[in-house]
Each structure stands twice: as structure tokens, then as C-alpha cells.
Amino acid sequence: MIAAMTGRQLEGAATPFDEVYREHADAVYRFCVSQLRDAETAEDITGDVFAAAFAAYERVHPDDAGVRTWLFRIARNAVIDQYRREGRRRALLARVGRDRQFADSVEETVERRSDLRSIRTALETLRDHDRLLVGLRIAGGLSFAEVGAVLGMRESAAKAATHRALERVRATLRKQA
Amino acid sequence: MSDESERDLSAAFEELRAPASTANYASRSSGLDIPSTRSHWPQAMASALAVAVALAGAGTFLAIRSARQGGVASSGAAANPPARSGAAMVWDSTAGMTIMFGGSGSRGNTLNDVWTWDGSRWTTAAKGPGPLTDVRMVDDPADGGVLLLGVPAAAISNGGGVSGCVSSGSGTAVGSSGSAFATPAAANGGPAIAIATAPANAPTPASPPPGSGALPTCTPTVVAPTEQTWLFTQHGWSHPAVRGKATTPPAGSQLAYDSATRQVVAVSTGYSSCGLPLGVASAAGPAIVCPLLGAPSALTRPIHCSAVTSCTGGATLTTWTWSGTAWKAEPAAAVEAGVITLLFRDPTTQHATLMTSNGGGSACASLPVGVAPPPCPEVPPMTSTWSWTGTAWHLLSQQFIVQATPSLLGASVTPVSGHIVVLTGAGDTWTFAAGQWTQDTVAGHPSVRSGAAMAEGPASTVVLFGGSAGGYAYPLASGIAPTGSQATLGSDTWVWNGTSWRHVAGAAPAQPPVIGCPKTSSGLIPPCAPVPGKVAPASSLSSPVPNLHIVPQGVATPTP
DSSP states (O other): HHHHHTTTTTGGGGGGGHHHHHHHHHHHHHHHHHHHHHHHHHHHHHHHHHHHHHHHHHHHHHOOOTTHHHHHHHHHHHHHHHHHHHHHHHHHHTTTOOOOGGGGGHHHHHHHHHHHHHHHHHHHTTTTHHHHHIIIIIOOOOOOHHHHHHHHHOOOHHHHHHHHHHHHHHHHHHHHO | OOOHHHHHHHHHHHHOOGGGGGGGGGGGGOOOOOOSSSOOOOHHHHHHHHHHHHHHHHGGGGHHHHTTTTOOOOSSOOOOOOBBBBEEEETTTTTEEEEEEBBBBBTTTTTTTEEESSSOOEEEEEESSSEEEEEEEEEGGGTTTEEEEEEEHHHTTTTTTEEEEHHHHHHHHBOOOOOOSGGGEEEEEEEOSOOEEEOOOOOSSSSSSTTOOOOOOEEOOOOOOOEEEEEEETTEEOOOOOOOGGOOOOTTHHHHEETTTTTTEEEEEEEEETTSEEEEEOSSSEEEOOOTTTTOOGGGSEEEEEEOOOOTTTEEEEEEEEEEOEEEEOOOOOOOOOOEEEEOOOOOOOEEEEEEEEOOSSSSOOOOOOOOOSSSSOOOOOEEEEOOOOOEEEEEEEEOSSSSSOOOOOOOOEETTTTTEEEEETEEEEETTHHHHEOOSSSSOOOBBBBBBEEGGGOEEEEEEEEEESSSSSSOTOOOOOTTTEEEEEEEEEEESOOOOOEEEEOOOOOOOOOOOOSSSSSOOSSOOOOOOOOOEEEEEEOOOOOOOOTOOOEEEEEO
16 A cells, blocks of 8 residues: 555666575675574575565665665674573573584585685684674675674774784684694 | 684584574574564564554554654654653663663653664653663663663652761761762763762761761661662563562663673662771871772881771672572672772673772871871772672782873763773873773764663664753762752764764753852752852763862862
8 A cells, every 4th residue: 555655666666576585695704603503594694684674675775886785784693692692592502512513513515625624614703793894804804894884884994903903813713824 | 813714613513504494494483582673672663553543543554664664663753862860771681772861851751761772763662561660771681681770660650769977077978878889970861871989878987087086977867769670671671580679780780781791780889888898097096007909119108097986887799690680699799889980891801890999089098187297199080890690709900090081970981892982071081902092083062951761772883862051069969959050951873983973863961051059058059059169161962060079088170
């Protein structure tokens, strides 16, 4: 009814959603892989992100310039939710004495790249916020302005914070080497 | 690190392609929250739109679309929120905008409206969960929204929440049990992040301090506020199951989100009667060395005080954590609340961080009437900083602050992007970063006020709204109606961009007519308007507010 009242303005999404998916799916997936220890979970979360985005696309009506940051904000929220679920799950498993090693389920695609494995290990040592910064930047390929938009930071602050986080990643990688 | 050196890190991810399963978005359901690109409460707004369209038809459409776009409210009311004091305000990181709720309106009524600030304008979002007082809000990304703690106004008006405690001595104590906020701001609900002072009221003393000629006579009365916890997400307000009042932080508790542990942390200061020994100067009695921890060299000589288990009591601190469905009272902390207690999220460590300050002053806490002061040196304020580990408070530092610091009493405080911004009751702007306070020199700033709502805004700005000028200068407890108060409320919005304040819109609280307070012998402050005090400079919107100082028990009183 609302759509009818608005003269189907909401239909006028500049980009059909399948094009949005094609353009951004890989980046969102890479971001999820960078944030989560389990590639299977990353796949699930990526699917959830696009399912949620598809359901809301016409209603939210993001413009071309904003669709990427909008998708990554959904992904960021999903990842934070997952952090929380993981925390609860790990606590539960710890109580029954059979905590799982997350590395066991990392898929071959991810494991094949030793550098990727190293980076993921280094990312795990970061605080959540730093991991988000690095993930958005190097895995998601976002500009600093976009990173700032996703995380609610000024561009300059996002840039400085990302650089600091990347230095930590570098330091960890040097230690690993 | 250059862009070039980032590329080898990025290259590691290049091989990854989204699995085919992720393309099934059309046939898959997801329970994820959807942030909008403009309004961040799309479902709540959509519900409002649906009802409005159904009722009013096409004629309402233009207003609705405007509301959807964040413009004029669909009700046709002005886009500027009405004047208020003591509203709760918080940056909602999930929505990417600032949320303001409630407060006290111009007629003393408790407001129940919600506004969103997107960096340039206010938009009505949804009604609140009901009129609440002592409201505090905190960003809660783990639950996809903001968490609110408050007390139904009805419970207050029905007689709960007030306990009287009046000193016949020089100090005047008026407070509400369980409320740690003895600031003028707290009279109207307090700012989103308010300053906690040591509780003003003590229970009836069990044993008087030796030598004291002026004992407090406290008569606790009914204290029955029922704190409520609400969650505000894009789906609107929900009232998560809480296991009972015993595990709910008391009204006025300070809240902060700990990103590192993904917990909402609440702290409140309470009162330990006859629990904490205080050093009380005395001409006789066994001498001990006052417990001055880490005193600078100038203060290391022993200060002789008598050891008492003082019924002036001591401030204690209680911590709660929020799990998403319930509050958990954490084991008693080793932290002693100071005269000033401030909880915030450290943007560097992402941990909830606690700063307590004893306020400084004489090394000996109080002097009985007629006792000559011993050679007690003046002690600068000592500030302790603690970090939340997820289960306990870890002491980070404990130091005497010898540099100039802002007066936090009645101030509005908010953490934003690596530092803390403080607008003092006198209208001065301070920032705290890397352990240092800096007073910013600004040409224009919000006028002198209390009870302003302040929080982080988009792009690491700070937004401030409203507040009151005039009225009572001493701390009102929740539930004491400001009858006779001449306070006026503001509806002005100011934005701090890191270097200067900008007045966006609205009228500042006007200077109230001055009615002098008659002197009384009882020590009670009568219901009258304050005597004008310091007037903030460099602002055309300035209005007077009394100077405040802290008496040893942490009670704010107007300077005569």
C-alpha cells in the first residue's frame, strides 16, 4: 500500500539487486573471512547479509554511492552478532569440557594460501574494533572514507586507526616469520 | 603504512570468491538488522507510516515521505525537539546516529519522545517506552541498538524513591537512596553520561564519629523505585526479561559499552555505613597515618589522624554487566568510589574505563566543630583509573592531578573518538586524552546550564541539546518536584567538531528571575532560586548559575 502511494518510487532502485550482489559479494565474503575463524561461518554470514539486504533493498533504497557502505554495515553488525554467539558457544563448550579448535574447519580454499592463514592468525590477535578496521580495508577493499562511514568514524580517524592496526598485524607477522 | 604495503596483505584475500550458496539470497531468510542509509529505524518508521497512510490517506503522504527522509516530523510538529533538561542521549553505533530520549519538559512533565540526530537535523523516531526518570542510555551494538535504564515516572509520583537525610551541621545532605547522582543535572534525569558524586545521604548512624558535635540525623523513608531496562532497536522498544529488581542496577547508574568484552557495564555508587574507616582529624586519640597512597614527596610526612569507623561512611562501587537478557551483579570491587566517578569506554583500549577522583582538599576528611585544624597539607585531587577486564576492575593508574582540571560537577561529559569532551557547568570546554586535561579556548559555546544532554554525533562530533538554567543549585533527589523552581529550559542544539562549538538551532535556557534565598538556621536550603554566580563569558546566551563546591561528604552545595 505504501509502495502504491509513493508511485512506485521505491522500484526505482538504481541498480538491480543481482548486480549489487555480483559487484560486492566477493568483497563482503572476504571481509567475513577476515573476521571469523571459521570459513563455513563466513559463508553463512555472507549469505545472511545478502538475504537481509535483498529483503530490505527496495525499502531502504540505497543510492549507488552508498550501497557498498550499507552492505558492509550489515556485514559488520552480523559479524559482531557472531562474535557474541561465538563467545556464548565457547563458554558453553568450555563448561562441558570440549572446546573446539576453530582451525579444524577452515576450508581448503583458505588453507591453501599460507599467507592468508598467517594474516588470519594475526588478525585474531587484534581487538575486535581493530580487526574490523583491517578487515574492511584490506579484505573488503574499502576506502578510508568508507571504513569511517561503516564504523561511524571520521575519515582521518579511520585512516590513523587502520594504520595503527595494520602495524600490529605487521608486527605479529614478523614474529610468526 | 603506505597503500602499496597494504597491497600484499590485500592480495592474500584476492583468491577468495563468494561461494555459490551466498547467491541464494532471494530464497533465504535472515534475521539480521538492516541499517538504513538515512533513517535507521526503518521498521518502526514503516509501522508509523502504514498506520498514518491508512488513517489519513493520500493527504498525509507528503508529510510521511518527508519523515522517511528525515525531515519534518509526520505529526507536523517542528523538527526541533521541544525544550527539555535531563534527557538521555547516546550515539547508536548500529544505526549510525545519535538518539535522544525523554527528559523533563517545560511544565515539569516527564517526556516520552525519541529523536534522532543525523549530524544536521533532528527527526522524531518513535515514542518512548513510557515516561521515565533518571534515564541513562548506552550504545549496545551486541544487541543491535541502545540500552536504556530508567524509573517509571508514575512510581516516583506515587511516593517511591525518596529518602530524606538532613544534616544539622554545616553540610546539607539531600539525596535518594541508590541514586549516585547528586548533581543539579540529576534533578531532571541527568545527562546521558553523568557525573556521579559520592552519595549524599547516609543511613542512620550506628555510632557517631568521636568528637563530632553535629551528627547527621537521617530518616530513611520509602525507597521503592522500580528500575526498568529497555532495548531500542530498529524494531522499536522491547523490555528484555530481567530476573528481578535485585539484579538491576539502581536508577542513575552509569553505563558504558565494553567493546573488547562486548558487555554493557553499569556502575553505581552506594554508601557503606560504618564500613570504611576514614581519617578524622582529632586533637586526641590514637594516632595513625592517613592512608595516602602514592603521595607525592611533598606529602609523604605522616599526617596524624584518629582511626575511627566513621558513620559518615564511605562510598562504595557496585558493578553490573548486561548479558542481553539480564543484569548480573558482579562481585564486590576493590574500587572505592570517589567524590567524582566517571564511567566511559576508552576508545583506545575499547574497554569500559572508570575514573574516580577523591576531589582533593584537606588530608583529613572532616573536622569536628571547635577542633583546631592539625597541620594537614592540602592534597590535590587523586584520580584512579581502572579498566574492566570482563570480570573485574584492573587498576591502570593512580596519580595526583596537579594540573588544572575541569570542574566535573554538573558538567556534561561524553567520550568521542579518542578523547573525552567535557562542557563544564560554567560553559568551559575541556578535553581529556592520553592522560592529560586540556582546556580548549573557544570563541562561542553553550551558555551556562545544567542537565544538558550530550553525546557523540556522526563523524566524531559531539552534539548537545537543551538543559536548564537557574532553579535549585543543590542536588535534588529523584522524585522531588521542583516546585517553586525558576529554572528555564533550553531547546538549543550545539555541535562540537573538535575545535569549536556551532549553534545549530533552538533557544538557550533563559536567565530566570533572581529570588534570594532567605537565611535559615536549620541548614536547609529553602525552595528559592539561586543567587547568581559566575556567568560564562563570550556567549550571548549566557545565564548565571551558582558556583558549586564539594563538601567532604561529596554533597554539592551552592557557594554562599
